[in-house]
Amino acid sequence: MKKYLFFILVGLASCSEENNSSETIKHNEANFTLSKSNERSVWNNIQVGETLKFDVKIKDFDSSPDVVYVLKPITADATKHQQNKIDYNFQEEIKVTSSLMSESIEDQFVKQTRDSIVVKLANSSFFVSILKPGNFTQQYELRKMLANKYVAGSTQEILFSAVKIEMYTWNEQTSNSSMFGNSKHSRYYEFTIDDGDQTNDTYLTDSDSKQNTYTALYNDKKFNGNIFINSAMTFSEKVNTEKGAQIVPKWTLSELKITQKRNHEPDNIILYNNLTIKQK
Structure with missing residues (x-):
């Protein structure tokens, strides 16, 4: 009887380890989709000087307090207009609260150019201000950080053309x-x-x-x-x-x-x- 009980416990422990392993793999994923915002209906007439909005959707978003998602553009290929602050500005929209003589006025939203952006929600957005004309092949990497350590990442690509x-x-x-x-x-x-x-x-x-x-x-x-x-x-x-x-x-x-x-x-x-x- 003791022998059978031993095998049952071992089997349960093995199943538990497999489940934990499966949960860990899922937990360490950083999959996301990148899409052009529906706020703009036509995307074939982009001009230099315009600011474009892109939507980010993170799959299985992890809201744990020690987890941080960081989105950054890949800036490797100048021929594809991937140079941030040269071909375009990678921007985050932030809310600025203003006050005058203790009387609050309406909050304002401003766009600031970044090297990377911390994504705080499963559904978020960022902006691209076009500085040069050309056929843009933009690539973005989403990194999942746990206690300031890299645990997972993935990339997405988006294409568009701009003229001056x-x-x-x-x-x-x-x-x-x-x-x-x-x-x-x-x-x-x-x-x-x-x-x-x-x-x-x-x-x-x-x-x-x-x-x-x-x-x-x-x-x-x-x-x-x-x-x-x-x-x-x-x-x-x-x-x-x-x-x-x-x-x-x-x-x-x-x-x-x-x-x-x-x-x-x-x-x-x-x-x-x-x-x-x-x-x-």
């Missing part, structure tokens, strides 16, 4: 005034697009399988043309005047519509709206 668009107008005097006539002037409306300086930065660059054209809507008139990266393109007809330069009717371009024609695929339409025009 500059709209401007300029005027030239084509002839001086004389006793026979007034001075003459011409006003030009032009823009440039930069889609990046790396080999793989070809978002709006023509290729054997992709051609890009545009339609600009300015002052209720349309102007069509072909896309030439880093070259001056026209978004409105030249205006000739006498005595002085034409007064600019509007300082905003209503819409820049880019149509990408791709072999054996439907056209890809990209819309950039309300672009500010500057005096050159």
Whole structure:
């Protein structure tokens, strides 16, 4: 009888060890998903200067007091625009409480650039401020720390493209005034697009399988043309005047519509709206 009892106890102990081992493995995981925020409905028209929001969801979130999750960007490959504070700013949104003469005012949220962020909730977010144009291949690592020691980690990747668009107008005097006539002037409306300086930065660059054209809507008139990266393109007809330069009717371009024609695929339409025009 004692022999049978011994074997039963050993079997129970073995099962207990297997369960503890299984729980430990699960406990030490740091799996997460990374996704583009639903707050932005269109992701094919990103411009330099914009701030993007990404959502983080940690699977089997461990809320133990000694556990800390740290999220940080992987900054290894400059050709993929992975350099934090050069290609983009990795940012955390924090709440700032202000007070004036003991009278509290509304809390404000500000974004601060970080090297890493401590993720305190299973569902969280971070921000990326775009500094350069290009095709971004961003990678992020989530580390699970227990009592300041690394216990688990995993990585996720997210892709997007950004361009830099500059709209401007300029005027030239084509002839001086004389006793026979007034001075003459011409006003030009032009823009440039930069889609990046790396080999793989070809978002709006023509290729054997992709051609890009545009339609600009300015002052209720349309102007069509072909896309030439880093070259001056026209978004409105030249205006000739006498005595002085034409007064600019509007300082905003209503819409820049880019149509990408791709072999054996439907056209890809990209819309950039309300672009500010500057005096050159």
